[in-house]
Amino acid sequence: MRLALGLIALVALLFVLSLISGQAPVGASQSLRALITDDGTPLSVVMREIRLPRALLAAMIGAVLGLSGAAMQGYLRNPLAEPGLIGVSGASALGAVLAIQTGLSLMIPLALPLAALGMAVLAVLLILALAGPRGTSITLILAGIAISALAGALTSLALNLSPNPFAAADIVFWMMGSLADRSFTHVWLAAPFMAVGAALLLSLGRGLDALTLGEDAAQALGVNLSGLRLRLILGTAACVGAATAVAGAIGFVGLVVPHLLRPAVGARPSSLLWASALGGAAMVLAADIAVRELLPARDLKLGVLMALVGAPLFLHLIYKTRKEMA
Amino acid sequence: MSLMTLRDLTVLRGECPVVDHVSLRVERGECIGLIGPNGAGKTTLLRAALGLLPASGDSTLAAQPAPERARTAAWMPQAREIAWPVTVERLIALGRIPHLPRGARLRPQDRAATDAAIARMGLESYRSRIATHLSGGEQGRVLIARALAQETPLLIADEPIAGLDPAHQIATMQVFEDLAHEGCSVIVSLHDLGLAARHCTRLLMMERGRLVADGPPSEVLTPENVDRVFGISAFYETTAQGPVFQPMAVTR
Numbered sequence: 001m002r003l004a005l006g007l008i009a010l011v012a013l014l015f016v017l018s019l020i021s022g023q024a025p026v027g028a029s030q031s032l033r034a035l036i037t038d039d040g041t042p043l044s045v046v047m048r049e050i051r052l053p054r055a056l057l058a059a060m061i062g063a064v065l066g067l068s069g070a071a072m073q074g075y076l077r078n079p080l081a082e083p084g085l086i087g088v089s090g091a092s093a094l095g096a097v098l099a100i101q102t103g104l105s106l107m108i109p110l111a112l113p114l115a116a117l118g119m120a121v122l123a124v125l126l127i128l129a130l131a132g133p134r135g136t137s138i139t140l141i142l143a144g145i146a147i148s149a150l151a152g153a154l155t156s157l158a159l160n161l162s163p164n165p166f167a168a169a170d171i172v173f174w175m176m177g178s179l180a181d182r183s184f185t186h187v188w189l190a191a192p193f194m195a196v197g198a199a200l201l202l203s204l205g206r207g208l209d210a211l212t213l214g215e216d217a218a219q220a221l222g223v224n225l226s227g228l229r230l231r232l233i234l235g236t237a238a239c240v241g242a243a244t245a246v247a248g249a250i251g252f253v254g255l256v257v258p259h260l261l262r263p264a265v266g267a268r269p270s271s272l273l274w275a276s277a278l279g280g281a282a283m284v285l286a287a288d289i290a291v292r293e294l295l296p297a298r299d300l301k302l303g304v305l306m307a308l309v310g311a312p313l314f315l316h317l318i319y320k321t322r323k324e325m326a
Numbered sequence: 327m328s329l330m331t332l333r334d335l336t337v338l339r340g341e342c343p344v345v346d347h348v349s350l351r352v353e354r355g356e357c358i359g360l361i362g363p364n365g366a367g368k369t370t371l372l373r374a375a376l377g378l379l380p381a382s383g384d385s386t387l388a389a390q391p392a393p394e395r396a397r398t399a400a401w402m403p404q405a406r407e408i409a410w411p412v413t414v415e416r417l418i419a420l421g422r423i424p425h426l427p428r429g430a431r432l433r434p435q436d437r438a439a440t441d442a443a444i445a446r447m448g449l450e451s452y453r454s455r456i457a458t459h460l461s462g463g464e465q466g467r468v469l470i471a472r473a474l475a476q477e478t479p480l481l482i483a484d485e486p487i488a489g490l491d492p493a494h495q496i497a498t499m500q501v502f503e504d505l506a507h508e509g510c511s512v513i514v515s516l517h518d519l520g521l522a523a524r525h526c527t528r529l530l531m532m533e534r535g536r537l538v539a540d541g542p543p544s545e546v547l548t549p550e551n552v553d554r555v556f557g558i559s560a561f562y563e564t565t566a567q568g569p570v571f572q573p574m575a576v577t578r
Binding site: 077206209210211212213214216217219220221222223224262266267268269 | 376
């Protein structure tokens with residue numbers, strides 16, 4: 001309970017900080033006032049059309065990435081699992097890359113996120129065909145690796161054959177992940193998928209708790225394992241596919257956040273779900289504030305900063321676990 | 327009413343039957359030992375009876391819907407898996423999952439069941455310890471308590487006493503006997519024929535997938551059966567301190 005309140009307060013604080021951080025040299029109270037009452041100034045437009053969707057997307061994306069990471073780790077009973085494991089983020093990125101490569105994204109404004117979502121759906125169908133109703137967790141991992149590899153290869157091919165260096169640069173920068181210049185269109189595009197995905201994942205709590213005892217014991221406790229796996233795949237795919245479609249690849253959130261919060265919830269997989277959603281939202285909000293405040297002139301990419309912070313954090317966690325094991 | 331009935335239960339691995347037309351009934355108040363050499367099909371029989379494996383033939387347990395079955399029979403698998411560093415108390419409380427209404431937290435009766443299971447297995451001092459930090463034998467006792475907390479009329483345990491020290495082996499078998507006295511039934515696979523002879527009311531002897539003997543220990547552990555199925559000779563007598571079964575020598 002105290003953890004929940006603390007995390008909610010942290011997310012709220014970072015949300016407000018995200019709203020008042022940016023290039024326009026305006027005071028905090030003035031910006032917030034312009035957000036609440038439309039005073040017809042350009043500042044209101046900036047607050048309502050640029051900063052609010054950006055902060056919302058950061059919180060949404062962080063929440064679903066943390067949540068799907070916690071669900072994936074709980075299902076596979078492995079602290080190294082992450083939402084990208086089932087190949088949906090790779091496939092989603094491939095869709096976006098194809099939209100840039102073919103020039104479609106320049107002609108139709110929503111072509112990029114829609115292509116990304118389309119490829120994510122295709123990846124889900126493929127993974128369901130490979131690791132279908134009778135599949136096990138191992139077939140799910142193997143199918144995910146195969147799809148990721150295929151998507152990675154096709155992304156490289158698209159880069160390789162890119163018509164001009166500008167398209168190649170566009171692709172590379174897009175793949176680094178960013179929340180700059182997103183609008184409410186992106187919020188409304190991602191929100192339904194994320195809502196459905198999050199609802200599916202949050203319903204897994206009890207089954208994931210039972211899986212602490214292994215697949216056999218969980219099944220004997222009345223857990224329907226194939227139904228659980230189906231909800232996990234669809235929920236993760238909806239969450240990660242939508243997140244990647246609007247913001248590019250943002251790694252480490254789904255890996256590090258559940259790991260960080262596990263001791264705080266007594267290692268219970270069901271509690272870790274909501275805790276990681278809140279923690280993920282806080283982490284991405286914080287990182288998105290940092291990319292704007294650290295190098296305001298250089299358009300630092302969110303995915304790059306996240307990996308820069310996430311990797312050392314992860315190394316530290318491994319070091320700590322190693323000491324515990326010894 | 328019987329707790330579980332198997333009729334011609336058969337599990338094939340490829341062409342080869344791992345469990346071969348096994349039929350039996352389990353009534354209330356039985357402490358049943360399932361014995362047989364390695365690879366005789368003990369685990370497969372138990373898993374198929376629970377409906378965890380595709381099988382032909384009938385099992386009344388496997389025919390039940392999963393949530394209802396989880397309130398009829400508790401299952402303790404041989405692999406002692408504890409995936410996350412949760413406390414012993416929390417792990418044992420997982421046994422209450424089949425009884426919890428959707429979305430509910432642990433109710434007073436669930437806490438009482440958890441406490442009773444902890445008391446039966448003598449785990450009071452372990453309550454707030456982290457389960458993954460315990461020794462193998464201690465983890466085994468915690469997982470038995472987890473199955474007890476499920477409070478089902480039937481408890482099925484696959485080699486629950488393997489790796490326990492002698493005192494805890496005897497204490498655990500006595501817990502199973504007590505459950506049988508209280509009207510529940512226990513099916514436990516085990517390799518310690520001495521403990522099986524002393525504590526079980528009935529033994530099931532398996533050999534290469536078939537049920538070759540079914541009855542009270544004195545009728546199952548005959549010199550012929552023990553020689554043919556296990557390839558050993560044994561000393562078996564009813565003494566002033568109860569039946570004593572001691573394997574003596576390998577006969578082949």
